[in-house]
Amino acid sequence: MMFPALQSKLARFEELERQLEDPAVLTDSYRLQQVQREYGGLAKVALKVREFNNFDDEIAIARQMADEETDPDTKAYAQTEYEQLAARKQVLQNELEDIVLAGDALTRGSLIMEIRAGTGGEEAALFARDLWDMYQRYAAKQNWKTEVLEFSDAEMGGIREVVFSITGDGAYRQLQFESGGHRVQRVPATETQGRVHTSLATVAVLPEATEVEIDIKDEDLQIDTMRAGGPGGQKVNKTESAIRITHLPTGLVVKCQDEKSQHKNKARALRVLRSRLLELRTQEAHDARASQRKLQVGSGDRSERIRTYNFPQNRLTDHRINLTLYKLDQTMQGDLDELVAELLKFDREERLRNPDPEPAA
8 A cells, every 4th residue: 555644544534534423523512623623624635645545446447448448449549548547547646655755744734823022122022012013914805814822012012922813725734844943133212322122033833633643531630710910910810711731741821811811712722732742752853863864854843943033134043054035025025935945945855855654554
């Protein structure tokens, strides 16, 4: 069987198809949403694999007709059909090989992004806000859906931290390389001498994990409820709707307070926790491959400085691939197409030079 890893995705896709006909799923809005999200992410690849699998029978029939038919016109027709099917299968095989090279990113339609202000005080918080605005604009141009899961603002309009999901075709694949340290060089609004300051914000991109991928046991969780707090300790509401979940085996802590419903906050917090646990698991695989690749664009290390945004020179530099663009103003407005394309191209070339072994079925 060719492409065992992709065949397993087709099997999961077909299982989800059956679930979408199950009344128990159709009447559970939360579960239905989860199934539809995973189903949509797998569809593009699974349908190609299904088509590829069907070619063998069709080609065998056309080949038999071409060999056994005695009528010249029918024989010529069968031969032409055989050649067209074989050519189409080869094209599809090349596409599936590219999908294998792209790794798991291609079948993921959603991600969770975390942006945090780093060193630089209020200027870092303002830059974190600018990054959030940039990604939201890019998502809007791609017709992706964004949803804020956790938000903590700062003075002067900046943000200390924002956690949000992005859902849409190709979202994770195109934004997977944004994890790391983002450095800004500019003159802050509060700077009276006109001096350029350097500040930092960190970005983490987590593939949104499904409940199938990451099974969280209730006994592994410590769940605390509290009143949601606003800036300066102000109470957002008087009920204990805020949730803090501690995953005891790993020590990971996730909190969510944006919704007034405790149930919704818990569901959101579990989404983030599940994705952070998947990140922990996949990071081990990243580390194992890093020794094979001289430069690894997708290391996902939050502490690694990956990019510099120099406002006085209107310059953006991605240090991992030695790319410099002099259109920072357009980039901050959500024009990330060229940057994303170069990162994907670099990653593909690295994978071709050092391919990951495809897991067995």
